[in-house]
Amino acid sequence: xxxxxxxKVSDLKVTFATRQGPLRAVDGLSFEVAPxxxxxxxxxxxxxxxxxxxxxxxxxxxxxxxxxxxxxxxxREILGLSDKEMQPIRGGEIGxxxxxxxxxxxxxxxxxxxxxxxxxxxxxxxxxQARERAIELLSEVGIPDPxxxxxxxxxxxxxxxxxxxxxxxxxxxxxKLLIADExxxxxxxTTQAQILDLMVKLQDSYxxxxxxxxxxxxxxxxxAHRVVVMYAGRPAEVGPExxxxxxxxxxxxxxxxxxxxxxxxxxxxxxxxxxxxxxxLDIPEGCAFADRCEYRMDICxxxxxLKGANDHLDACWxxxxxxxxxxxxxxx
Amino acid sequence: xxNEILLKATDVVKTFSTRSKKFGRPHxxxxxxxxxxxxRRxxxxxxxxxxxxxxxxxxxxxxxxxxxxxxxxxxxxxxxxxxxxxALRPLRRKMQLVFQDPYASLNPxxxxxxxxxxxxxxxxxxxxxxxxxxxxxLFRTVGLDxxxxxxxxxxxxxxxxxxxxxxxxxxxxPSLVVADEPVSALDVSVQAQVLNLMADLQDKFNLTYLFIAxxxxxVRHVSDRVGVMYLGEIVExxxxxxxxxxxxxxxxxxxxxxxxxxNDTDAPRRExxxxxxxxxxxxxxxxxxxxxxxxxxxTDKCKEVKPAxxxxxxxxxxxxxxxxxxx
Ligand SMILES: Nc1ncnc2c1ncn2[C@@H]1O[C@H](COP(=O)(O)OP(=O)(O)OP(=O)(O)O)[C@@H](O)[C@H]1O
Ligand SMILES: Nc1ncnc2c1ncn2[C@@H]1O[C@H](COP(=O)(O)OP(=O)(O)OP(=O)(O)O)[C@@H](O)[C@H]1O
Ligand code: SF4
Ligand SMILES: [Mg+2]
Ligand SMILES: [Mg+2]
Numbered sequence: 001x002x003x004x005x006x007x008k009v010s011d012l013k014v015t016f017a018t019r020q021g022p023l024r025a026v027d028g029l030s031f032e033v034a035p036x037x038x039x040x041x042x043x044x045x046x047x048x049x050x051x052x053x054x055x056x057x058x059x060x061x062x063x064x065x066x067x068x069x070x071x072x073x074x075x076r077e078i079l080g081l082s083d084k085e086m087q088p089i090r091g092g093e094i095g096x097x098x099x100x101x102x103x104x105x106x107x108x109x110x111x112x113x114x115x116x117x118x119x120x121x122x123x124x125x126x127x128x129q130a131r132e133r134a135i136e137l138l139s140e141v142g143i144p145d146p147x148x149x150x151x152x153x154x155x156x157x158x159x160x161x162x163x164x165x166x167x168x169x170x171x172x173x174x175x176k177l178l179i180a181d182e183x184x185x186x187x188x189x190t191t192q193a194q195i196l197d198l199m200v201k202l203q204d205s206y207x208x209x210x211x212x213x214x215x216x217x218x219x220x221x222x223x224a225h226r227v228v229v230m231y232a233g234r235p236a237e238v239g240p241e242x243x244x245x246x247x248x249x250x251x252x253x254x255x256x257x258x259x260x261x262x263x264x265x266x267x268x269x270x271x272x273x274x275x276x277x278x279x280x281l282d283i284p285e286g287c288a289f290a291d292r293c294e295y296r297m298d299i300c301x302x303x304x305x306l307k308g309a310n311d312h313l314d315a316c317w318x319x320x321x322x323x324x325x326x327x328x329x330x331x332x
Numbered sequence: 333x334x335n336e337i338l339l340k341a342t343d344v345v346k347t348f349s350t351r352s353k354k355f356g357r358p359h360x361x362x363x364x365x366x367x368x369x370x371x372r373r374x375x376x377x378x379x380x381x382x383x384x385x386x387x388x389x390x391x392x393x394x395x396x397x398x399x400x401x402x403x404x405x406x407x408x409x410x411x412x413x414x415x416x417x418x419a420l421r422p423l424r425r426k427m428q429l430v431f432q433d434p435y436a437s438l439n440p441x442x443x444x445x446x447x448x449x450x451x452x453x454x455x456x457x458x459x460x461x462x463x464x465x466x467x468x469x470l471f472r473t474v475g476l477d478x479x480x481x482x483x484x485x486x487x488x489x490x491x492x493x494x495x496x497x498x499x500x501x502x503x504x505x506p507s508l509v510v511a512d513e514p515v516s517a518l519d520v521s522v523q524a525q526v527l528n529l530m531a532d533l534q535d536k537f538n539l540t541y542l543f544i545a546x547x548x549x550x551v552r553h554v555s556d557r558v559g560v561m562y563l564g565e566i567v568e569x570x571x572x573x574x575x576x577x578x579x580x581x582x583x584x585x586x587x588x589x590x591x592x593x594x595n596d597t598d599a600p601r602r603e604x605x606x607x608x609x610x611x612x613x614x615x616x617x618x619x620x621x622x623x624x625x626x627x628x629x630x631t632d633k634c635k636e637v638k639p640a641x642x643x644x645x646x647x648x649x650x651x652x653x654x655x656x657x658x659x
Contacts, residue, residue: 044519188382193590218592259524261553270524276489
């Protein structure tokens, strides 16, 4: 029997009222995160990855937004909580890491001041205790000479070092859950390796769960235990990482994986997905991927539900036999 | 690919005067530090390296969009690094650039038809009728709808905008196309479309590409040969497959080892080599080998003696005192 999930998202929908009509940024997202599990959310630009995370945390500050569904954190519904009620959760029990470290840092304060503030807000530490803990955290995330660096300002750090500081802040209150939105997208590959390595090590010692959002299938494959592939605000496929990468079921996932140029070998042509991502103002009633799908059938004008076996689900009308036939043909 | 050398750079140096982060006073930063390379007609030479290693600066020096501080660049047999602007003009049309951000490089107030026609008009390609016909032909070549000629850049997706940028670059039949991170801003499925298009165009028009990117997978996919840059220098150069399968420079080896892999086969993963620290400031270059402070195999010699880029085997060069896979 699996432990009860740390996070349980059910049928999350986020719609913005815009001049051009309703924009369905997230349209029925459901997934769970077990204790100590790393869940990767992957999808192309505009597929609703960031909006789904921001809406869970009550960070979508837009008068024109409507959010429905349910988000349970440790068994407690957090969707719709007031800022005051969310305050101990955000930055406390849930740590956050963003693509641009400067989202989380204030340029006019030293990094030490910012970590100390965070600790003082969420714990009962004294100033001196918080400062000692901040130095300890900086050292844990691999900032050399933390006793000196703690009094430096964010601009005195490189991009990779700043992201380390943000990770130190995110971890400061021993969060149960770490949400990282493209934490390494702005970084070089060698720095990305340092940061991902750090996240894995810390996850291990802090026993937190991680939700990592990225558009990079490679990062997902290396980090995540389970994957949610998003297309047009909807989950197209959900399952254990190894199954999704080695045995993808949804035509969109096939295209996504086939389009990645590899460093291990070279093939003459990359697989492509025809056309462009569907506009969230204009998502079809049926399968959101239908316009770009080469296997589209009549029934695809009806919306396919997420279904499957062994924890590996997908939203596509193709039968198992059809998929086997298509994949066998593709690999021959 | 032929053996004809389209462009030959020798010891190209580019310095900028900047305020060094560390010292806060004006300082000379050497963004390109003595690069020599050749580009053969019809090939794709890929340049990889991390942010700030000088890829864009090198590219701009090679096509003389930036004056070089020293060194020589010979294009189609002509030394171009000392030419006046006017003498350079007829050669410029043969060297075209495609940029990373298609949006920033397209004038938002002009129709896309006008944008593609502009180089044709400037270079007096022909009558307006001839120019319009050429623009339509270019649109068809890059897979854009000719009915969209009168629309504006913001009405197109990122991938379509990159096609517009490519159409504009091809307008005057260039021999060399320098593509500086042409697909970095695109989603992976759209990136694949643009890469396939660039490959088709190369076959069709016998184009030569200098292809710059930080994505190692993309560079392997497109390149015949690859140069790896670190801190303004080429540290390794060679046939793409050779270089990826048997890297010689410790930096190349580390770089390749940390690329996140899909791991969708049972082949063992390369052992990760995680480099320590950050890339140094080009205004504060380390002694000896520029890579020595981060190099896992550095010795005292590396701190003191700068290794030259040496041809270990025909077509295979490395700048390291202790190259791997060299036997
Ligand atoms: N405040 C807002 N008002 C209207 N539309 C919005 C708002 N915020 C986001 N959107 C739209 O919602 C959709 C989903 O955006 P989101 O930022 O979640 O995408 P993403 O998957 O994170 O993409 P990326 O990979 O580019 O970060 C997009 O079409 C975006 O334009
Ligand atoms: N106009 C300039 N003035 C001063 N310094 C410059 C200028 N242009 C570039 N540099 C410096 O030269 C170095 C090389 O920059 P360059 O843009 O060529 O790197 P790059 O490899 O293209 O990086 P990226 O991958 O981020 O595009 C950097 O340290 C940069 O700060
Ligand atoms: S449901 Fe239909 S259109 Fe959608 S992915 Fe499956 S086959 Fe393609
Ligand atoms: Mg996002
Ligand atoms: Mg650049």
